[in-house]
Amino acid sequence: MIVVGLMTGTSADGLDVAVADLALDGDELALRVLDHREVAFPDDLADDILRLLEPRDVPLSLVSGVDARLGRFCADAVADVLAETGVVADLVVSHGQTVRHDVTDGQVTGTFQIGQPAWIAERTGVPVLSDVRSHDVAAGGQGAPLASVLDHLLLADAEIPTAALNLGGIANITVVAPGRPTVAYDTGPANALIDLMARRITGEPRAYDRDGALAAAGEVLPALLDDLLAEPYYALDAPKSTGKELFHAAYLDEHLSRYAAAHGEPDPHDVVATLTVLTARTVVDQCRARGVGAVVASGGGTRNPVLMAALRRELGAAPVRTTDELGLPEGAKEATLMALLGWLTWHGLPGTLPGVTGATHGTLAGRITPGAGPLRLGEPPAAPPARLRVVR
Structure with missing residues (x-):
């Protein structure tokens, strides 16, 4: 399965893109990074994202505008990488930009990422998984750190x-x-x-x-x-x-x-x-x-x-x-994590580990925006992967 992962974090300096080929072999999930890059934001988009990250009131028009502009930027980035590599993707996973992560007395009450995924699905025809934290929060978890599932599999033999x-x-x-x-x-x-x-x-x-x-x-x-x-x-x-x-x-x-x-x-x-x-x-x-x-x-x-x-x-x-x-380039790790979460959700597997985030149970990550055709999700494997092997 070919999955494109997109990640923009709290530094808000650009979009990390990784194209990953994932295949399950027994209890081992093999991952090959086919391409990875960082695409810098244009100055006006970067400035507006940084405005949203400060804890002050902002106009709703700014939130809506950045949501659409970031969605279009992600769509262009995915279209470019697919055209340049010649890869046919099965899924895109877009984390979006976190603009709120509300914590009250140690409990996360809400998490909000923007970057409208419909722009990606419309531009590329590929289904898009987004909003990958909210289900975990609704189950009582922190919605973070999502990297724990990749780290757990990558370091399984430590x-x-x-x-x-x-x-x-x-x-x-x-x-x-x-x-x-x-x-x-x-x-x-x-x-x-x-x-x-x-x-x-x-x-x-x-x-x-x-x-x-x-x-x-x-x-x-x-x-x-x-x-x-x-x-x-x-x-x-x-x-x-x-x-x-x-x-x-x-x-x-x-x-x-x-x-x-x-x-x-x-x-x-x-x-x-x-x-x-x-x-x-x-x-x-x-x-x-x-x-x-x-x-x-x-x-x-x-x-x-x-x-x-x-x-x-x-x-x-x-x-x-x-x-x-x-074998995993450090600059590609978080975007690769998004690809892994996409593979797990596509195959009906939780994207969080029991107890790690505080959720009452593991949850499927995200929601899917369909692409050009009908959705055909993968069959759940007999058992979830126990380890991750990076193929160079």
Whole structure:
């Protein structure tokens, strides 16, 4: 089955596209990545997405407009990749852009992704799976992190407790350990707060700390780090999830104002250095609590050598590698995850693991927008896959 996965995350810097060929062989699901790419958003679309990610009231016309524009952008991206590769897709899975993820007293009450899938189905004639989080939320789950099902299958043969770590706007881990149930949750910010400071320093609306240069030019501020680490979210039990509804500009400014009142205005590069260590420390604290002996990382944060060095320093002897070493390009992981969720739903299999998100049961992910022809779903296999093998 050929599935195109589309992912845009909390960094909102572009659309990740992966074309995956999936085939079940016994209890093993073989996955070959036929193509993967990142398609940058046009400036006006990126700016409007970032406006929606700030926790403030916005016009309904902005939500509706971005929903349609992002849908058309995704449709063009899929049409382009199918034309260039000559691949005939069976399904497209579009995550869409999360613009709200509401949490009250640790319980997710709603999650909202936009990027109208009908544009993709109409442009390509291929059915589209979308809204992949809501069913899990309705069953009492967090709707996140969805990566847990891919991580669980990819690390099924791990001999020691191993954490799959994704460093996007938000950091999340999936811990797979022999003889123990898999656990997964968001640990806190990865690039979300770092990106905010990078944009303030450079004046560029979509800047990030390229190659860790901004963090390398600063020094960690212990008092600021301690204040940031006092965030109550870090002490919550799993399952839990978070996003830019918590880790946003006003949140950062509150901490910076407290620091400035006691110590004077901080150097912006020192703030970036401190936020980089915050990301590493909050990830490593959770890895230690779970007895993790190895880490397999993915996401944009793996391209920041200062952040990766901080992770390795905090972890000590535990090795840190990327999913590239397992055959899965780190930049393609989340879009490939969407393809996997599509394969599972198409074959009547849940896209979440029991207990991982907090849902009362595993749920089929998403809803389907038909393509040009009638829907003909796959037959459920005799048993779900037990492991995932990436075919190079």
